[in-house]
Amino acid sequence: MRDSFLPFSKPSISEAAINEVTDSMRSGWLTTGPKLKKFEQMLAEYLHVPHALCMSSATAGLQLALMALDIQKGDEVITTPMTFAASLNVIEMVGATVKLVDVERDTYNIDVTKLEAAITKNTKAIMPVHFAGLPVDLDPIYALAKKYNLAVLEDAAHAIGAEYKGKKIGSFGDLQVFSFHPNKNMTTGEGGCLSTHSDKIAEQISLLRFHGMDREAWNRFGKDGSPHYKIIYPGFKYNMMDIQAAIGIHQLPFLDEFIEKRTALAKRYLEKLKDFEYLTLPKSPDYQHKHAWHLFAPTLNDKLAKISRDELMAKLKSMNIGCSVHYEATHLYPYYANKYGFKLGDFPNAEAIGKNVISLPLFPDMTISEQDDVLDALEQIFNTSITN
Structure with missing residues (x-):
């Protein structure tokens, strides 16, 4: 048995990122400011998209995206x-109706062959x-969306x-929302990002993520800024801080390397x-x-x-x-089961996965020796040999 605990996930934070955070703290500019602007530009270049907008979480990004798409009460969103x-919660937050389609047993992704049957006049x-x-098989999804x-x-x-x-996911299509939670492939501590090619949606998200103001702090409190602003419509306090962006600035250049190690x-x-x-x-x-x-995330043959x-x-x-x-499986959570009448048997693949799925340790700095510890533990638990 290992002497110390091996976490299932662990972020790789460089000294450069730590120094960048320290620089933000010493500068006095802690909230949304120049580092966020730089980070968003880096993301836009990486994703090959004109607009990459950061916010306090991916959940916030999903909610704002639905609002920018004018999704409201009476509308259905399929997921x-x-x-x-969070994927279901944000649909509820905007007053829309959750419509679910089961997943593929092998990939855990939505079964695109079952999508069209779920579409109604309210979708x-x-x-x-x-x-x-x-990545989900996107071509058939976008074909249905167009139809x-x-x-x-x-x-x-x-x-x-x-x-x-x-x-790249994010370089094409309508809207994509990414998470920078500590267990994700890159992190800003907490935070998320929305990518879009739509100037209109980007403008709406920019307003919605910070109180509906036509100027964020960077535009108001900088040397050349004005303290005056207008409220275009009610918004939220979903902005990302420079302290967070400071981490991201030094995470993004290593993202592909992180993925290579994970792979x-x-x-x-x-x-x-x-x-x-x-x-x-x-x-x-x-x-x-x-x-x-x-x-x-394999599943146990229980x-x-x-x-x-x-x-x-x-x-x-x-x-x-x-x-x-x-x-x-989210449809079996009390809120969704009670509201929509979801029950066991409605989405059998999701239920089979949800009952038996287990995420094993996987992160860029994980060593072969640490991975062998995981494999050895499985051998001991099941009293069997694993292929060498």
């Missing part, structure tokens, strides 16, 4: 039950989730740096566990893509293993191996 609750948007950094005049809001919280058919570790898991009958490994689709490998996922997690943690759950 997946295999996601973090206004589709919100696919790029689960674990694996039925729908917006597509991609929940790309897991997918910064991922690619679909040779193009190498994920491929090694896949190779080592390919004959391990107690776990079903995630699979990749046939279409061209670049997986960002935010998570390595009947064969004769223990539950939670029992497996407890055993791993007792051996100093961190793990997590991404995610339980």
Whole structure:
């Protein structure tokens, strides 16, 4: 057993990032300011998009995106039950109706073959989730969106740096929202980013994320700024601070390297566990893509293993191996079950995944020795040999 606890995720923070944060604190400019402006420019260049707008979280980005798309009471938004609750919560926040489509058992992504049947006259948007950094098959989704005049809001919280058919997620399509939470592929502590090609939507988001003011702090309190502003319409306090952007400035240049390291570790898991009958490994689709490998999340074959996922997690943690759950099927949470009458059996693939999925340790600075500790722990728990 390991002497120290191995977390399932750990951010890679450089000394340069720490120094950049220190510089912000010494400058006296802690909130939205010049570093955020620089970070947004870097993101726009990386994503090959004219507008990259940061905010306090990806959840905030999803909410503001729905508002900018004029999604409101009576409208339906289609998404997946295999996601973090925020994807559904933001639909509720704007007063719209959650419409769910089951996922593919192998990829955990929304089953695009079932999408059209879920579209009604009230449907206004589709919100696919790029689960674990694996791009959803977007061509059929955008084809349906064009056919039925729908917006597509991609929940790309897991997918910064991922690619679909040779193009970066965020570089094409309608709207994408990324997360910079500490367990994501790059971090700003907390925070998120929205990418869009639409000048109109970018302008709306800029206003909505900071009280509806026509000037943010950078425009008002700088040397050449004016303290006067107008409220265009009611907005929120969802701005990102310079302290956060200071971290991001030194995360983004290493993002592709982080993903390469994650990918190498994920491929090694896949190779080592390919004959391990107690776990079903995630699979990749046939279409061209670049997986960002935010998570390595197999599912437990609980009947064969004769223990539950939670029992497996407890055993791993007792051996100093961190793990997590991404995610339980959201339609079975009390709020959504009570409001919409969702029940067990409605979305069987999401339910099977949610009952048995387990996220194993995966992060850029994870060593081969640490990964071997995870594999050794699985061997000990199941009293079996893992392929060498």
